[in-house]
Every structure is written in C-alpha cells, then in structure tokens.
Amino acid sequence: MIFALFFGAGNLIFPLHLGQLAGRNWLIATIGFLITGVLLPLFSVLAIAITKTDDVYGIAKPVSNLFATCFMILIHLTLGIMCASPRTASVSYSVGIAPLLPSKWHNIGLVIFTAIYFILTFIIAYNAGNILENLGKILNPIFLVLLFLVIIIALFKPLGNPADFSATASYAHSAGVNGFLEGYNTIDALAGIAFGVSVISAVKSMGVTEKNEVAKITAKSGFIAMTMIGIIYFLLILLGAMSLGKFKVSAEGGKAFSQIVTYYGGTLGQIVLASLVTLTCLTTAVGLVSSFAQDFHSHFGGLKYRKWLAITCFASFMTANLGLELIIKWTFAILMFLYPIAMVLIILALFSPLFKGDHVVYKVSVVLTIIPAFMDLIAHLPAPISETSFCKMIIDIRLKYFPLSDIGLSWVFPTLLGIIIATLVHVWRRKNNKI
Known part of the structure; x- marks a missing residue:
C-alpha cells in the first residue's frame, strides 16, 4: 500500500x-x-x-x-x-x-x-x-x-x-x-x-x-x-x-x-x-x-x-x-514554498513528544520558515512573471540577506534559527510553569 x-x-x-x-x-x-x-x-x-x-x-x-x-x-x-x-x-x-x-x-x-x-x-x-x-x-x-x-x-x-x-x-x-x-x-x-x-x-x-x-x-x-x-x-x-x-x-x-x-x-x-x-x-x-x-x-x-x-x-x-513542461515549472515554484513548510511540520511532528506539542515551538519555527520559502517561490516563478519589478526586488533581497539563496535553500538558516529560538522559549516556559 x-x-x-x-x-x-x-x-x-x-x-x-x-x-x-x-x-x-x-x-x-x-x-x-x-x-x-x-x-x-x-x-x-x-x-x-x-x-x-x-x-x-x-x-x-x-x-x-x-x-x-x-x-x-x-x-x-x-x-x-x-x-x-x-x-x-x-x-x-x-x-x-x-x-x-x-x-x-x-x-x-x-x-x-x-x-x-x-x-x-x-x-x-x-x-x-x-x-x-x-x-x-x-x-x-x-x-x-x-x-x-x-x-x-x-x-x-x-x-x-x-x-x-x-x-x-x-x-x-x-x-x-x-x-x-x-x-x-x-x-x-x-x-x-x-x-x-x-x-x-x-x-x-x-x-x-x-x-x-x-x-x-x-x-x-x-x-x-x-x-x-x-x-x-x-x-x-x-x-x-x-x-x-x-x-x-x-x-x-x-x-x-x-x-x-x-x-x-x-x-x-x-x-x-x-x-x-x-x-x-x-x-x-x-x-x-x-x-x-x-x-x-x-x-x-x-x-x-x-x-x-x-x-x-x-x-x-x-x-x-x-x-x-509549463506544469512542471509552475509546480516547482509552488513546491519551493510548500516543501520547506512541510519539512518543518514533519520534523516537529516526529519530535513532538519531546516538547509536548507546544504550539509556541510550532509557531516560531513555521513563521521563520514561511518568509524565505515565499521568497523562493517568487524567485522560481516562470518568466515573464519573475521578471517584473516586484519579483526582482524580492529576489535581490533574498540573495542579499538570506544565506544559501543562490542554491535554492534560503529557508535553511532561518528555519534552524526558528527551531533554536522556539526550543529555548519552550524550556523557559516549562521552567516557569507556563505550560
């Protein structure tokens, strides 16, 4: 099956x-x-x-x-x-x-x-x-x-x-x-x-x-x-x-x-x-x-x-x-947005027993993943959309401020940062009986 x-x-x-x-x-x-x-x-x-x-x-x-x-x-x-x-x-x-x-x-x-x-x-x-x-x-x-x-x-x-x-x-x-x-x-x-x-x-x-x-x-x-x-x-x-x-x-x-x-x-x-x-x-x-x-x-x-x-x-x-050919191009752009988010959700789900499914961990991690993932979507849209002034501006910001953007992995560092911050917040919340 x-x-x-x-x-x-x-x-x-x-x-x-x-x-x-x-x-x-x-x-x-x-x-x-x-x-x-x-x-x-x-x-x-x-x-x-x-x-x-x-x-x-x-x-x-x-x-x-x-x-x-x-x-x-x-x-x-x-x-x-x-x-x-x-x-x-x-x-x-x-x-x-x-x-x-x-x-x-x-x-x-x-x-x-x-x-x-x-x-x-x-x-x-x-x-x-x-x-x-x-x-x-x-x-x-x-x-x-x-x-x-x-x-x-x-x-x-x-x-x-x-x-x-x-x-x-x-x-x-x-x-x-x-x-x-x-x-x-x-x-x-x-x-x-x-x-x-x-x-x-x-x-x-x-x-x-x-x-x-x-x-x-x-x-x-x-x-x-x-x-x-x-x-x-x-x-x-x-x-x-x-x-x-x-x-x-x-x-x-x-x-x-x-x-x-x-x-x-x-x-x-x-x-x-x-x-x-x-x-x-x-x-x-x-x-x-x-x-x-x-x-x-x-x-x-x-x-x-x-x-x-x-x-x-x-x-x-x-x-x-x-x-x-065109379906594959559009699909890839959409997947550049959805896959990083899906990966984060899958990883968090696998380790959810460790942090009791704390919604703060989910929120921080996903929010810091969505931003670069959206930029990856914009960067991989087929022409002529990707050649508009708005898309070019997003692409320039992405390349300038997000490491690994040139190889399509701009989400990696923000996501890792999100998971680290979320974990620290979770530990603090547990220590102070907030959850």
Missing part, C-alpha cells in the same frame, strides 16, 4: 530527467534526490503515526486553526487541480500519444486526449466504485515488470557511459543540492501528509492499536516500500545519465522516457508501455480527485462530493492543457 501511495507512473520522469541533467555527477545528484524523494515521504507517514492525526489539517493545527485550514487547502490544490492531477494526464500524453502524432497535431491532440481522460476520471470517481482500483492492482505490477525489463536491457546494452558526459551548468558544482530540490517534484512528502492516515488505518485494521506498535509496523513496512522505490529511482537516474550517449537532454522526462523505450522496444514496445502508463496514471488521477472532493466536502459542506468532483476534474483538464 505504501509503495502504491508513493510511486505512480509519473514519478519515473523526474529521475530520468535528473540523470540527463547530472551526467557524470549522477551519483551525487541521486543522494540528494533520495533524501526528499524517499526519506522525507517515509518520515511524513511516521509523523502521522506519532501525532495520531487524521489529515493535513491535524498535522498543521498546532500552529493555528487558520494556518491549518490554509495549509490543507494549498496541499490539496497542489495534489489536485494545480499540479499532480493535471500532471497524470500530461505525462500520459507526453509519453504515450504525442510521439505518435505529427508535431502540428500536438496541441489539438492534447486537448482531445485530456478531455477524454478527465471525463473517464470523473465517471469512475463519480460512481465511487473499486473497478479501476482492482484493475490498478493488475496494471501496476505489469507496468513495473516492463519497466524493469527496459532497465535490465539498458544495463546490458547501455546507451553510453555516464562518466563520459558533462553535467549541465547547475549540476556541475551543486549536483547534490539540485538533486535534493528535484526530489520536490515527486510531491510525495505532501502526499504522505495527506494520505498517510490511510496507511495508519490499514495497520489498525489488522488489530494493532497501541501507539508505539503502530509506529513500529509503519516504520518497518515503510522502510521496505521506500527502499524498493529508492532502488527504482537509482536505476532510472542511471538510465537517464546513460541515455546521453544517444539523446540530448530533454525538456522534460516524459520525452526522455519515450525516446529510451522506443530505442529498445521499437514503436510497438512504446505503444504497449505508453498504454500502461496511461492506465496507471488514470488510477492515480481517480484517487487524487476523489480525495480532493471528499476533503473539501468534509471541510466546506456547502457543495456535495460530486459537485466538488466536477470542479476538480474540469480545473485539472484546464491546467493539463498548459502542457507538461
């Missing part, structure tokens, strides 16, 4: 692209990627287990009710209509359909494909059946078997030696940091916060109710699942680096995946694997839009589940037609 939660067909495009960008520095980049793409998602599920919360709102509530509501909305918008759900459609199109069409048909083809895709998504989610879920239990293993087959063939018949290929400019000197930031694109840490309660519920359904035992079982099963995902990521990054022997660095990983599969399997192999990618992405999309509609109906009861479902499917269709 944890494996299925964190690995969708779309996740394969980012490690492949990372390998192409990193070239000979692929191993260092891999280490950074695994921290945010594997380790942090595991911690997010453990955080849910330790704090015994039910959803995103619960893990953010110690900051304030208003913050928790806003954070929940942002997380679900990111997992729903802004990023993850549209991306499942655009990845499917980029990998499966676009390579088979003349370039002049790409735009209209995207509109037609995404319309059909989200109509099917709506119909399946509307009926709230488990047909597609059961189908996914068959399709996902087949997809993984075929993916491993491609990887094994690629290892025995390599496209090139990664050591022979230079890294792109950004990966030449900061491969580990850029791999760390690329891991944001998996969105798995946010998914862990949003859906981790499902894992905890599954453990409890087996008759395990004691808090420490639930956390222990979650940690064990999570370690196994995330190790499997880590191995897949490792191999995909290596495959992406090797692909430079035959192909140039692609604009996004979907094209790279299509090129590699077509090289080894021909058009037929590309069609078969692309079909499976589309179907597995569809199962993910149904889960995403259903979760969005259920949570928004639960917290904002003015609209029923099926109306929220219609809204999220239509909005996802509109976003998907921006194209995969």
Whole structure:
C-alpha cells in the first residue's frame, strides 16, 4: 500500500530527467534526490503515526486553526487541480500519444486526449466504485515488470557511459543540492501528509492499536516500500545519465522516457508501455480527485462530493492543457514554498513528544520558515512573471540577506534559527510553569 501511495507512473520522469541533467555527477545528484524523494515521504507517514492525526489539517493545527485550514487547502490544490492531477494526464500524453502524432497535431491532440481522460476520471470517481482500483492492482505490477525489463536491457546494452558526459551548468558544482530540490517534484512528502492516515488505518485494521506498535509496523513496512522505490529511482537516474550517449537532454522526462523505450522496444514496445502508463496514471488521477472532493466536502459542506468532483476534474483538464513542461515549472515554484513548510511540520511532528506539542515551538519555527520559502517561490516563478519589478526586488533581497539563496535553500538558516529560538522559549516556559 505504501509503495502504491508513493510511486505512480509519473514519478519515473523526474529521475530520468535528473540523470540527463547530472551526467557524470549522477551519483551525487541521486543522494540528494533520495533524501526528499524517499526519506522525507517515509518520515511524513511516521509523523502521522506519532501525532495520531487524521489529515493535513491535524498535522498543521498546532500552529493555528487558520494556518491549518490554509495549509490543507494549498496541499490539496497542489495534489489536485494545480499540479499532480493535471500532471497524470500530461505525462500520459507526453509519453504515450504525442510521439505518435505529427508535431502540428500536438496541441489539438492534447486537448482531445485530456478531455477524454478527465471525463473517464470523473465517471469512475463519480460512481465511487473499486473497478479501476482492482484493475490498478493488475496494471501496476505489469507496468513495473516492463519497466524493469527496459532497465535490465539498458544495463546490458547501455546507451553510453555516464562518466563520459558533462553535467549541465547547475549540476556541475551543486549536483547534490539540485538533486535534493528535484526530489520536490515527486510531491510525495505532501502526499504522505495527506494520505498517510490511510496507511495508519490499514495497520489498525489488522488489530494493532497501541501507539508505539503502530509506529513500529509503519516504520518497518515503510522502510521496505521506500527502499524498493529508492532502488527504482537509482536505476532510472542511471538510465537517464546513460541515455546521453544517444539523446540530448530533454525538456522534460516524459520525452526522455519515450525516446529510451522506443530505442529498445521499437514503436510497438512504446505503444504497449505508453498504454500502461496511461492506465496507471488514470488510477492515480481517480484517487487524487476523489480525495480532493471528499476533503473539501468534509471541510466546506456547502457543495456535495460530486459537485466538488466536477470542479476538480474540469480545473485539472484546464491546467493539463498548459502542457507538461509549463506544469512542471509552475509546480516547482509552488513546491519551493510548500516543501520547506512541510519539512518543518514533519520534523516537529516526529519530535513532538519531546516538547509536548507546544504550539509556541510550532509557531516560531513555521513563521521563520514561511518568509524565505515565499521568497523562493517568487524567485522560481516562470518568466515573464519573475521578471517584473516586484519579483526582482524580492529576489535581490533574498540573495542579499538570506544565506544559501543562490542554491535554492534560503529557508535553511532561518528555519534552524526558528527551531533554536522556539526550543529555548519552550524550556523557559516549562521552567516557569507556563505550560
């Protein structure tokens, strides 16, 4: 269940692209990627287990009710209509359909494909059946078997030696940091916060109710699942680096995946694997839009589940037609804001027993994280927005006053400062019987 939660067909495009960008520095980049793409998602599920919360709102509530509501909305918008759900459609199109069409048909083809895709998504989610879920239990293993087959063939018949290929400019000197930031694109840490309660519920359904035992079982099963995902990521990054022997660095990983599969399997192999990618992405999309509609109906009861479902499917269709490359750019900017906040909340949740969930610790730490995280968002907005006078002013302030801003980690020192200050305040409050 944890494996299925964190690995969708779309996740394969980012490690492949990372390998192409990193070239000979692929191993260092891999280490950074695994921290945010594997380790942090595991911690997010453990955080849910330790704090015994039910959803995103619960893990953010110690900051304030208003913050928790806003954070929940942002997380679900990111997992729903802004990023993850549209991306499942655009990845499917980029990998499966676009390579088979003349370039002049790409735009209209995207509109037609995404319309059909989200109509099917709506119909399946509307009926709230488990047909597609059961189908996914068959399709996902087949997809993984075929993916491993491609990887094994690629290892025995390599496209090139990664050591022979230079890294792109950004990966030449900061491969580990850029791999760390690329891991944001998996969105798995946010998914862990949003859906981790499902894992905890599954453990409890087996008759395990004691808090420490639930956390222990979650940690064990999570370690196994995330190790499997880590191995897949490792191999995909290596495959992406090797692909430079035959192909140039692609604009996004979907094209790279299509090129590699077509090289080894021909058009037929590309069609078969692309079909499976589309179907597995569809199962993910149904889960995403259903979760969005259920949570928004639960917290904002003015609209029923099926109306929220219609809204999220239509909005996802509109976003998907921006194209995969632009979606990835906008997603990355949003994640530069959300990921630091999510990381702080996850860390605080893991250590919350030590400070009894003191809301002051949460507030100080999060406030000092939000400021630089917002600046990182501004700095990574796509052009021409990032070139406006306001954005340039924010970027200049960020570079001047926040260490590590040049490598996208301006939040690190303010966050550490916040945690230290918050800890000292907590110790003082306990000493003076304020809590």
